[in-house]
Amino acid sequence: xxxxxxxxxxxxxxxxxxxxxxxxxxxxxxxxxxxxxxxxxxxxxxxxxxxxxxxxxxxxxxxxxxxxxxxxxxxxxxxxxxxxxxxxxxxxxxxxxxxxxxxxxxxxxxxxxxxxxxxxxxxxxxxxxxxxxxxxxxxxxxxxxxxxxxxxxxxxxxxxxxxxxxxxxxxxxxxxxxxxxxxxxxxxxxxxxxxxxxxxxxxxxxxxxxxxxxxxxxxxxxxxxxxxxxxxxxxxxxxxxxxxxxxxxxxxxxxxxx
Amino acid sequence: xxxxxxxxxxxxxxxxxxxxxxxxxxxxxxxxxxxxxxxxxxxxxxxxxxxxxxxxxxxxxxxxxxxxxxxxxxxxxxxxxxxxxxxxxxxxxxxxxxxxxxxxxxxxxxxxxxxxxxxxxxxxxxxxxxxxxxxxxxxxxxxxxxxxxxxxxxxxxxxxxxxxxxxxxxxxxxxxxxxxxxxxxxxxxxxxxxxxxxxxxxxxxxxxxxxxxxxxxxxxxxxxxxxxxxxxxxxxxxxxxxxxxxxxxxxxxxxxxxxxxxxxxxxxxxxxxxxxxxxxxxxxxxxxxxxxxxxxxxxxxxxxxxxxxxxxxxxxxxxxxxxxxxxxxxxxxxxxxx
Numbered sequence: 001x002x003x004x005x006x007x008x009x010x011x012x013x014x015x016x017x018x019x020x021x022x023x024x025x026x027x028x029x030x031x032x033x034x035x036x037x038x039x040x041x042x043x044x045x046x047x048x049x050x051x052x053x054x055x056x057x058x059x060x061x062x063x064x065x066x067x068x069x070x071x072x073x074x075x076x077x078x079x080x081x082x083x084x085x086x087x088x089x090x091x092x093x094x095x096x097x098x099x100x101x102x103x104x105x106x107x108x109x110x111x112x113x114x115x116x117x118x119x120x121x122x123x124x125x126x127x128x129x130x131x132x133x134x135x136x137x138x139x140x141x142x143x144x145x146x147x148x149x150x151x152x153x154x155x156x157x158x159x160x161x162x163x164x165x166x167x168x169x170x171x172x173x174x175x176x177x178x179x180x181x182x183x184x185x186x187x188x189x190x191x192x193x194x195x196x197x198x199x200x201x202x203x204x205x206x207x208x209x210x211x212x213x214x215x216x217x218x219x220x221x222x223x224x225x226x227x228x229x230x231x232x233x234x235x236x237x238x239x240x241x242x243x244x245x246x247x248x249x250x251x252x253x254x255x256x257x258x
Numbered sequence: 259x260x261x262x263x264x265x266x267x268x269x270x271x272x273x274x275x276x277x278x279x280x281x282x283x284x285x286x287x288x289x290x291x292x293x294x295x296x297x298x299x300x301x302x303x304x305x306x307x308x309x310x311x312x313x314x315x316x317x318x319x320x321x322x323x324x325x326x327x328x329x330x331x332x333x334x335x336x337x338x339x340x341x342x343x344x345x346x347x348x349x350x351x352x353x354x355x356x357x358x359x360x361x362x363x364x365x366x367x368x369x370x371x372x373x374x375x376x377x378x379x380x381x382x383x384x385x386x387x388x389x390x391x392x393x394x395x396x397x398x399x400x401x402x403x404x405x406x407x408x409x410x411x412x413x414x415x416x417x418x419x420x421x422x423x424x425x426x427x428x429x430x431x432x433x434x435x436x437x438x439x440x441x442x443x444x445x446x447x448x449x450x451x452x453x454x455x456x457x458x459x460x461x462x463x464x465x466x467x468x469x470x471x472x473x474x475x476x477x478x479x480x481x482x483x484x485x486x487x488x489x490x491x492x493x494x495x496x497x498x499x500x501x502x503x504x505x506x507x508x509x510x511x512x513x514x515x516x517x518x519x520x521x522x523x524x525x526x527x528x529x530x531x532x533x534x535x536x537x538x539x540x541x542x543x544x545x546x547x548x549x550x551x552x553x554x555x556x557x558x559x560x561x562x563x564x565x566x567x568x569x570x571x572x573x574x575x576x577x578x579x580x581x582x583x584x585x586x587x588x589x590x591x592x593x594x595x596x
Contacts, residue, residue, distance in 0.1 A: 014518075015420065015477045021427030043518060067518040091419035110423040 007035035007121065008055060010084070012047045012070065013062040018110060022060055022089075025114050033121055044068030045149070048076060048158065056084040058124060063090040063107070063142065071139040072147045076160070078132040079153060079188070085124040099138045105130055136197070146197040150178060152185040161185050163201065167215040167238060169194060171208040181237055203255055205233055206245045213255055219244060268399045270391040271334060271342045274327035278569030283324060283386055290382045291316045319354040319379060326353065343387050347380045354379035402566055406454035412559060413450050414507060417474075418443075424477045439476055442469040449499060460527060460534070461493040463502045467525070470503050474510050481520025482510065492529035495591060497536075498567045501560070505538045505585050508556050513540025513583060532591045539584040557585070564589075 009026060011019045019040050026035050038054050041047035043065040050056070059077075061070035070088055077083040088107040090096050100107050106127075108120055130138075139147065149160040165180045171191045178185045187194075195202060195210055202210040206229070217236040222229045222243075229243030233252065244252055272279040295308035326349060327334070334342045358372040421443055428436035449466050464486075475482050502525070509523045521541040528535045557574065564572040568590065577584040 014515075015424065016479055017424040017427040017477060018420070020431070021423060024427060024430065066516050091423055092415045110419060111426045112423075 005034075007033065008038045008057045009035050010039045010041065010047060010050055010054075010056045010059045011037055012041045012044065012059060012065070012073065013089070014042045014065040014067075015062075018062065018089075018091075021110075022112065022117075025112060025117050028114050029118050029121075032118055035121070042067075044070065044073030044076070045160065047073055048160065051077075051080070051084070052158075055082075058121060059084050059086045060108075061086055061088055063088050063093060063096045068148050069139070069143060071135055071142060072149070074130070075132050075135040075139065075147070076149075076151055076158065078129070079151060079158065083129065085129060087120050087124055093142070096142045099141045103130070103134060103138060105138070140197065146201070150185075150187055150189060150194075152178070152187055154186070159185060161187075163198065166212060167235060168209060168211040168240075168242060169202065170242075179238070179240070203248075203252060205248055205252060206243045209242050211235070211242060216252070216256060219249075219252060219256060268394055268397050268402055269335070270339050270394045271346070271387075272390045272394075274324070274331040274334075276569050277571045279390075280324060280328075281570065282389075284320065286386045286389060287316060287320050287382055288313065290385060294378070315375070319350070319357050322357065323350050323353045323383075343391075346387060347383050350383035351376045351380040397566070403455055406563060406566060412504070412556070413446065414511065416511070417507060420477055421473050424473075428476075435476075439473060442473050445469055446473070446503070449503070452499065454499065456499060457496040458499045459493065460488075460495045460497055463497060463499065464488060464493070464527070466500075467502045467506055470506060471510075471523075474514075478510070478514060478520065481517070482514050483520070483522045485522050485524040487524070487526045489528045492527045492534055495529055495534050495589075497534070497589060498563060501563075501587060501589075502536060502538070504556050504560060505536075505587075508585075509538050509540035509583075513542060517541065529591055534589045534591050535586060536589070537584060537586040539582055542578070542581055542583050560587070 011022050013019045013022070023037055023040075026037060029035070038056060039047075039050040041050055044061070045068045047059065047061070048068075059073070061073055063070045070086070074086045074088075077086065088096075088100070088105070089110055089112060090107055091110040097107070106120060106124075108116060136147070147163065149162055150166070152159040152161055161178050161180065166178045167181065168179050169187075169191060170177050170179065176187045176189055176191050176194065178187050191208065191210060195204055201212060203213055203216075205211050211233060215235050215237065217234045219231050219233050221231050230246035230249050231244040231252075233242040233244050235242070272282075274280070291312040292309050295312040296305055299305045299308045327346065330349075334345060337345065355372055355376045358375050421439070425436050425439045425443070428439065445466065446469060471482070471484055506523065506525070513523060514521050524537075524539045526535075526537040526539075528537075557576070561574050564574060564587070572587065572589045575586045575588070577586070
């Protein structure tokens, strides 16, 4: 970044006044560091929508936001060709601050001081962005659960699949496919990873299949000569039948009865 | 110090009109009677029969004594502590003796001398008074007040720093709004750090809560809607300070902030003849993003304060399903300090 270029900033915070404050501070710092606010967003989802239309150098993102938080937002940036850098902000959050300190990630405490913001903006390009795996881990710690959306790349576009809409996940060769009521999505994640991230939401039926617990309608035993499965699972909203392995038969029945 | 009298557990001579005290007295005396029955029973198999016999002797005198104590509570409290305790002993002995003389045939039936009954009644009462005195030492006024002060002063730092951040962004553009916000913030902290033993009216607490919600409104904008339903009769009722505001803070933190679309917090305050009810409800079901920890602390905090202020006469109930969360507090009405 040459000193002449104007830094393009996206401000993400669910509180309008918090966004306004950052905008004012960036204005105050214009002499030392010219910048322009190219957009504002109230959560990660809105921020990703802005990023589709607009080139951004730096995102100032609140850690905790409803809809999609800042950590998950940062995790979804990794797949972009030229991902913007992210500076996290938080007013007071013991869990987040501990997790960030532990992993030597920088963040700004709100109310933010102008000087502190300047330093963060100047050095954000020098340090490499945190890996998606690390962000996933920290996100889990901070929000006490998995992401709100899974990423699907289709013809160079990022599609976001809301986790509650996913009925089942099936591994096909290299890919995992998420099935919702409307359509299927090819995901980048592995089944093992998704099972670990959403233990409350999905249960394993088979080596290659996870199903949403609340989508499960019933099970039936397969014919004895059926080599493919020990049993079949029926879904509430789809006609699909999913195979259950001998090993998972017990746990799946327990879920239906519990 | 006037405020000491507010706490049921801090005086060596208990408040005989408090439900918790009555319950403890009933249980304590019956326990002693059962113990006496065990000592007099020749074999363990005789114990139940002896217990019944003892209860038949004890209960009439016990109930009558408690009823009299209920009537003369204020009189006893005005006496020096030891004299008050002695009066309770005399009352217990007197009632027992009197009953025994009136129902002399009934008592002789069991083969008990009146004098023995009186001495026993006074000894049992002495045990009970000893228990209440020890209990009062545990809950000494200084400790109770310190405990309450610590419990009161628990406004979430999350709220403080977010509010300060909001005020900072108002200062240049809308200075008058910034001033109003800082005034509200200062009132809120004055209440949190104020005299925890003071009683406030429901109207005071509602006013404070409105100021608090205005600050939250500044931050959350249209996402926060509040529905007030306040019975006008409840406004002049006395309650301990900060009964409502922490629950509203909980409702906003767990019910509104995690939801992108926000929601409605409803506050319902009703008063009937002898009970005041405060109910706060908020939506739930925010999906994966939520504030997991911290909810139980605020509730445990209010429960502890209710116990210190009212002993067993107040209670807190929680109703929860997938979509809604409601906390209700029931307090005794018209509770004048004695």
